[in-house]
Amino acid sequence: MLAAVTFDCWQTLIADDEATEGAARRLRIAGCRAALERGGFPVPAAAVAAAYDAAGEALASLWASGRDVSTEGQVRLLLTHLEGPLPAELPARLLLDLTAAYAAPVLEALPLPCDGAAEALSWAAARGLRLGLICNTGRTPGRTLRPALARRHLLRYLHACTFSDEHGLRKPDPRLFRATLAALGVGPEASVHVGDDPVADVAGAKRAGLRAVHLRRGAGAPAAADADATIGSLRDLPTVLTVLAGEASP
Incomplete structure (x- = not known):
């Protein structure tokens, strides 16, 4: 599920x-x-x-x-x-x-959407999935990342956003994943996390009980051996999520 x-x-x-x-x-x-x-x-x-x-x-x-x-x-x-x-x-x-x-x-210096981001979010939202964001913010806080994501037409798909600067913790701390799932009203066994960092995203998600999809951009990027699936672009995410949902064979 x-x-x-x-x-x-x-x-x-x-x-x-x-x-x-x-x-x-x-x-x-x-x-x-x-x-x-x-x-x-x-x-x-x-x-x-x-x-x-x-x-x-x-x-x-x-x-x-x-x-x-x-x-x-x-x-x-x-x-x-x-x-x-x-x-x-x-x-x-x-x-x-x-x-x-x-x-x-x-x-003012608005970040660019990653390839396939809007399409992946739209696909997941259209299937009734609850969608969340878990962000290590760096020097840009959640208070301005929210409107930045809105300007890139991505925020509208997200039901819950968790920003590290607002919690005092950073991924891979499992508490950030648990807080997001609590806001979504979904348990970890029915959830998948998608991210590019083998430690913060993949290891962090697994520690919190979620399955993890590693977004590995290029052969030179670090691999995540414990990921449940690996993709090279968010355009590949619908196929992987369909398999993880048990709706298709790998």
Whole structure:
């Protein structure tokens, strides 16, 4: 039986390229610098960029431990690496302004839908499957990923979205999968997760009791030996889900 399908976000449903990644970085740094200047704390652009990159290294260590932090937490981390005459506690209005500037770039440097994403979601929705998203957010929070997905006409298919920055946890933690399934009202035995990361998506889903489809883009991409199925494109997903649902022979 198959009642629900959950999807990874980045590199599964949407993806950045070098242009959008670079634009998001520039917009985030410029936006934070402008917010600081409006708040009465002018800081050179180079100093904000250096703090942004240093915060990125600290975030990578945090993420490797399976934890995540809110956008405000990321802003506070950036500020700890920023050299300059900043007070120990910023005014609340300035912190809100910084948080908004940090979160906004994805709406200007909009990620591209992955090949076959809309078609796979539409196919699954038309068959009455409950659809969810489980996303390790990185530097783009759920609060702006939702409208970004909507602009790419993908959000309308999703019944539940789980973003790591809103839970303080990252895949492969099984609690993110369980929270999504609880929101969908479906048990793991009737669910399949689809994603490109052998650890975060495949191993994480299996730990939570779901079956897993590995989206392996190219022969050079890491394999996931414990996946229930492997596909090279989301255009292949309907065939695989039909087999996993027991409606066709492999």
